[in-house]
Structures are given as C-alpha cells and as structure tokens.
Amino acid sequence: MTAVKDYQDTYLTEFQAREKEFAAGPSWLGEIRRAAINRFAELGFPTTRHEDWKHTSVAPISSVAFQPVSREHAAPTAESLAWSCFFELECPRLVFVNGHYNPGLSFLAGLPKEVTATRLSKALAAGTPAIEQHLARYAAFENQAFTALNTAFLQDGGFIEIPKGTVVEKPVFLLFVSTAGGQPAAAFPRTLILAGRESQATFIEGHIGLGEGGYFSSAVTEIVAGENAIVEYSKIHQESPAASHVGTVQVQQGRSSAVTTHNFFFGGGLVREDLNVVLDGEGASAQLNGLYLTSGRQHIDHHTVLDHAKPHCSSRELYKGILDGESSGVFNGRVIVRQDAQKTDSKQSNKNLLLSEDAVINTKPQLEISADDVKCTHGATIGQVDQEAIFYLRSRGIGKEEARKLLTFAFASEVIGRVRYAPLRDRLRDALFQSLARRARREDA
C-alpha cells in the first residue's frame, strides 16, 4: 500500500532557504518565526485522528507540494475582478495578490488622518512599536499547526490602528486575491487590527479566487478591541472550487467592548475557520454570525471558541448553513466560562438546511462551565425546507420552485440582516442570490 506523501518538508526547506531574508527583519520577529517553524515541524499537519480535525481531512493541502509564493504573479486587472460583487464596494481598501501588496488596485482615500491603515510589511519595516507589542501575541500556535505555519512565513497583509476615541465611518476593506498560476501556490496573509479604547470601526476581509485552479491560503488575523471599543468584522470567502483555506481569526476584547463578527462562505474547496474570541474584560459582549452555502463537494469547517474570561460578559452566536449536492459542513462551537466569570450570558445556535440527500453536517456544541451563576444555552437544528410553509405559499399562487427559493433565501437572510453596513448587506444578498440561481440552473440541466 502506498502511503500518500505528506509535503510538510517543503515548508521546512523553504524556511531554511529564506533564513537570510527573515534575518533582515526585526530580531524579535525572527525569534517568533523560528519558534513557529519548529512547532510546525513538531506538530506536522493534523490528521482526522485529532479530535479538532476529525471531520476535516487536510489531504488536499498536505499531499501537494505547494510553493510559498515569493514573487508576484501577473497582477489581475480590475476588469477580471469585476465578477465579484464585493469588489465593487466603495470603501478604502488594501489589495493583496497571492500575498503581495498591489498598489494599483488599492486606495485609501476617505480615512481620517489619525487612522493608520497600511500594509503589515511596511509597518514592520518602519519599526512601528505597536506591532512588536501585539503581533503574534494572541493567536497561539502551540497546538495549531496552520497558525504556526502562517506565523513562520507571514509576509504581508493589513495593519490597521484606530486611535483612542476615533470613529471611522466607512469600513476598511482588506482584499486578498489568489490567482492560480502553473505551480500550486501557497500564501500566508497576516493581519493585525488594533481598535483603541472607545474607538468605533468596521473591517471587511475578503478572500477571492480567480480562475478554477487550486491554491492554499493560511490566513491569520488578530483583532484587539480596547476598552469600550465597538468593532464589526466580516470575513468573506469567494474562493476557487479547488482552493484550500485555513484561517484563524483571534479576537481579544477589553472591558465593555462590543465586537460583532460575520463569516460568509460563498465559494472554496476546503475551508477551515477557527474563530477564537476572548472576553477579557468585564461587560464585554460578542456577537458571532456565520452563513455558509455549500454545494458540489465543498467542505466548510467552523470551529469557534468563546472564552468568557471575566464576569458580566455576554455572547450570542448564530451560524446558519445551507448544504447541497455532496457537500459537507462542520460546526463546533466551544464556550468556555472561567471560574470567575459570574453572570455570563451566552446563547449559541447553529441551524442547517439540507437541500440534498447527500449533504452532510456535523454539529457539536461544547460547553465548559466553571462558574456557577451563569446563563448558557445552545441549540442546533438540521432539517429540510418546511413543507407546510411551501404548501402555504403554493396555495396563494406562488410556484413550487419559487416557494423553495423564497424560503431558502429567507433562511439565509437572517444572518445577512445582521451586517450593519448596508452596501455590504446588498452585496451579500447578491452573492446569495447568485448562489441559489446557480443551484436552480443545475437542477434544470
């Protein structure tokens, strides 16, 4: 029996080849990189024997010799990106292609001048002190091979710092575009967002794949919300059918801060999202929303961790999935309530709509409660479209297919409705509509 080759070594070799390049950067970062690559070497790629990966095989990643892209491929034009309804968003944006900053597609007009929104590589080169203070301090790689890999190779991404008390009206958009060239390519986007105390800002992180080819993205975003800060963050996947994306979003919340996160999956081959939110100050609140629409043989895996580390914090989690074809989904929602986190108020819900007989969802809540005065509820549903509702609509003249589409759209709309920035909501509805229309066309074919 031939074992499937594991290309872990490719990364170790590549790291060695880049030692000189990394040595040219700050020494504190060099140390972190080395610790990270060593940890990746020790851990290796996870297999389905690991509890946290038991429903998700990373073979599409580990069995391919991805080359970390050190040179930029041919840059895409604005026209080639126009198909993505998110590209039209009119807000300040930083665009990265295969991990490299693209000034031609980026623009930053309209931001208050106190706000720093730049590429991480530039801020690192400039020795910005906030970076040394915060970068890689929150997203741990002790037990996460992909976070270790990203930390070892981190090249570029967004660095955004919102000073104390600043309110930013328009969202800052970080767009990561992958173009599949001849070689299977890997990219390691890394983003650091610092929202100062009492600041208010919105961030959108999009991952778009051009073409049908495969690529691998290991993306890590760290968000620090200061005391009383109000942050809204959306992550959108509109990736190629053969794309693999393993992402970590790490949120650290200060006292009385309010953070809302949204995660939307509209395309990709294999996507694994780890969202870790630490409520590290009294009275902090977090709202986690997610919507995934899968079809064909797509696989989406959401692992969320809500860590109630301090008292009087509240969290609300709503993830909804619409699964079709032979696609599969995983939802693992872990809520940790620490011993001193009295008066914790946590609600978690995962709802799934299965549109085909072969679609599969694995959903599991995981509650670890160590305090005694708390309110924690969780619930999960898995079902098909409500036949009673379909008949009701048909009895009023609405056709069967139309009724089905209406109900499916309505199911997904609840999550989209929670996005505060109206232009983004509109684009999300467009993407949802396109996705459902594609299904209808497949049915007619």
Added chain:
Amino acid sequence: MLKVKNLRANVGNQEILRGIDLEVKKGEVHAIMGPNGSGKSTLAQILAGREVYEVTAGTVDFEGRDLLAMSPEDRARAGIFLAFQYPVEIPGVSNMYFLRSALNTIRKNRGQEEVDAMDFLALVRKKMKLLDMDEALMNRPVNEGFSGGEKKRNEVFQMAVLEPKLAILDETDSGLDIDALKVVAQGVNALRGPERAMIIVTHYQRLLNYIVPDFVHVLSSGRIVKSGGKELALELEHKGYAWLEDEVAAEHAL
C-alpha cells in the same frame, strides 16, 4: 362553479372521505358542519391541493376544469383560496412581500397588470381597516408571533386582497372571541357577491349567525348525511350531533 362527485380520499391507509357529493354555484355560501373527525378539514384541504391526502375515487370540476389534476399554485391562480385552520409561520418572509407576490401572480394569470408598490400599499391599507388590523403587521414575517386571532384575521385579510372566486374557510372561527369573530365575519361578508362562492367549514353554529349561509351540509364519517337551509344549523346547535346520528340511523332503517 364547483362540482364534487363521489369524492373518496385516504390519508395513509385510513379512508377519511367516503363519497362526497357537493355542488356549489356562483353567489352561494355553503356551510359544512360536522363532529370532529368527520372529514371537514380534509375536504377543504383536498380542494386546495394538499398532497398528503390521496384521492382514491371521484371527480372535482371547477369551472369546467379538472381540479384534481391541477397543482396547488394553479388552483390559487384559477381563483381558489383556502383560509387555513392552522396557518403556518414563515420566518424571514415578510407579509408584504409574500402577499404582493401572490397578488401579482394571480393578476398575471387573469391577464391583469401587476400592482406597483404604491398601489399595493394603498390597497392593503384599505383592507386592513376593514379587518381592524394593525398596519405594522405588514412588515412582520408571515404569521410570526401572531396570536391565534391575528392569524385567522390575516387569512381573511389575504382573501380580501386576493379576491378569489371560490373561498374556502377552514374553521376560521375556532379559537376566536366574539369580537374577533364579528370582525372576521364582517370581512367575509364584504366579499360576498354574485360572482363569488364560499364554502364555510365550521364546527360551531355561532359563526353562521354572522355569515348566513344559503345551504348547510352535515358531514359525518366522511359522508354528507344531511343537507338543508340555514335552519339546519340552528337545529344542530339546539339538538347536538348525536341527534343527527340518530336521525340518519332512523332514515336508513326505513
């Protein structure tokens, strides 16, 4: 308008309708009464096209068309409306959007122009007044969080907007207090007309004080056992269903 001949139907292996004959002409209001389990709701739902019931024999002719061969949406577009006994909640779909879609589909079928948003709003306001309904309900998802009475009123409100040819009311009065009942009756009566027919399925006679029927039929164990004028309803109310069963048994003995 409607001719039901020898209709027999099952749900699963259980036979519910055992040969129904019913003829409803334009302008007529027919009441269908009967004890629980007699098949009244089943008849109403089969006319609307509910697929969970299996028709095993008989025909239903609606204005010259074979109704049983039509899909539920085609029946609605042809002018049939069922006011449900237990209206379902549809989260995420607003009353406004739903009703306007339904109205436009039906209008298109009649060769009429679609209604634009402003005209629709005006129409809706007028009908809501008729049924003493709160305008805010229009923006809520269909029936979500509605009380039992509000759901029943929403059914009659939809009927008022869609203006069907044949309106079937399935126990619309069940669970309503006297005030809600009067409002609902008012809405239904406003729709009576020479071109329209109604079938009112009810367990209690009280509704028929307000919506006075032309004909009353009593269903028992899947068959219409007695038909008469509006006095029949009063007699039933007075004497109870048991009396009717005795009467029917007596007639058969003769």
